[in-house]
Amino acid sequence: MSHSIPLNATHNPRARSWLESANQIDCDFPIQNLPFAVFRRRGAAEQFRGGVAIGDQIIDLAALARSDLFGATAGAAHAGAAQAAAGIRAGALPSLNALMQLGSQVLSAVRDALFESLLTGSPLQSGLQHCLVAQRDAEFSLPAQIGDYTDFYTSIYHATAVGRMLRPDQPLLPNYEWVPIGYHGRSSSIGVSQQCFRRPIGQRLPPGAGQPVVGPSRRLDYELELGVFVGEGNAAGAPIPMADAEAHVFGMCLLNDWSARDLQAWEYQPLGPFLAKNFATTVSPWIITLEALAPFRVPFVRPEGAPAPLPYLDSPGNRDAGAIDIRLEALIQSATMRERSEPPHCLSSTSYRHAFWTIGQLITHHTVNGCNLRAGDLLGTGTQSGPTPAEAGSLLELSRGGSRTIQIGANEFRTFLEDGDSVILRGWCEKSGAVRIGFGSAEGKVIEGSSPV
DSSP states (O other), X not given: OOXXXXXXXXXXXXXXXXXXXXXXXXXXXXXXXXXXXXXXXXXXXXXXXXXXXXXXXXXXXXXXXXXXXXXXXXXXTSTTHHHHHHHHHHHTSSSSHHHHHTOHHHHHHHHHHHHHHHBTTOTTHHHHHTTEEEGGGEEEEOSXXXXXXXXXXXXXXXXXXXXXXXXXXXXXXXXXXXXXXXXXXXXXXXXXXXXXXXXXXXXXXXXXXXXXXXXXXXXXXXXXXXXXXXXXXXXXXXXXXXXXXXXXXXXXXXXXXXXXXXXXXXXXXXXXXXXXXXXXXXXXXXXXXTTTTGGGEEOOOOOTTOOOOOGGXXXXXXXXXXXXXXXXXXXXXXXXHHHTTOOOEEEEEEEGGGOSSOHHHHHHHHHTTSOXXXXXXXXXXXXXOOSSGGGOOSHHHHTTTTTSOEEOXXXXXXXXXXXXXXXXXXXXXXXXXXXXXXXXXXXXEEEEEEOOO
């Protein structure tokens, strides 16, 4: 099988780090991962800056840039030393946009240099140890200034299940299998993990009522998604072909696109989501590079009977390895469960490999009309649901539109979210012959009360 990003030394499953916490079997951030975030020491009066996760630590890129460990002299032994040094300087800023814009070659050079410096026996160990900050001592910011946010609808299983509730005679609209459906979301309300928000208020049409009412949403939901951060942008009027699409991706994160289903049902026709979606979106702090995910590429396979993509959305590489087997799960913890120290309850789990559209297809379709993407732009995959009921990525599906309750704790049940509920998304990749790669988590909480009118 061919990979859009070839395997290299950084994927060696036998590689070990001098940082012992990175070698634990269940570690999200082994030496083969090296994801990026923006952080600072919790409670400290200091600037946010870029960091890279390794084990239970963070490599402080600002401290690393000051140390010049990968400068002209120290980095001469590394391939792409100048690119790595430039990337580390860009990553030392309060957002990762500058690093993102440098492109995939610079990102790969940074990752390669850090990998070599973290290997057991590296001569740079003593210097790099002075650039480490414990993750438990850190707080995170959004990893980028997100100029634009587009949310897609890439799970045919989710689209069919929701469509069946709204349009029993035609669950899947005719365009779904031909065009990647998306809408322009609100970037101002995107927050990093630990985001808290009040229950949204808006218009909804109660069952049997002749006119709508304004009030708090009674059908608040989560959506189990992945986010895709754009790296190097494209010029306006210059579409990105499939062969180049993934070179414009910086990496992926977890994403929860909270949704008020009763507001959504009333307002979504004819122009799509609005107040039902723009009040909060939660992303995980860590961005996992496509290079780290290369061992987990799988063939892009559509359900039997689905048409082949149009030529501009097709390529041999996309057919061979356009999909990625990212395991995903959503968990819930109520206020009562926290008070009783009960662990979160797993609502569902699935894999991103079931998506009907790949990352490359999203990038290419987004730009086919000449739209220019910019470094730091965020794309959502849409709710990821699998082919079985247990793989549903939202309460709307799990509760069958609110017609059945779901047990979440010793004596608690849900159809939709209640005040005090936390939802935790997790993601990871694992297979025989490769080291487990984790995404960390994205957690958000509905706090008591509603947004003011």
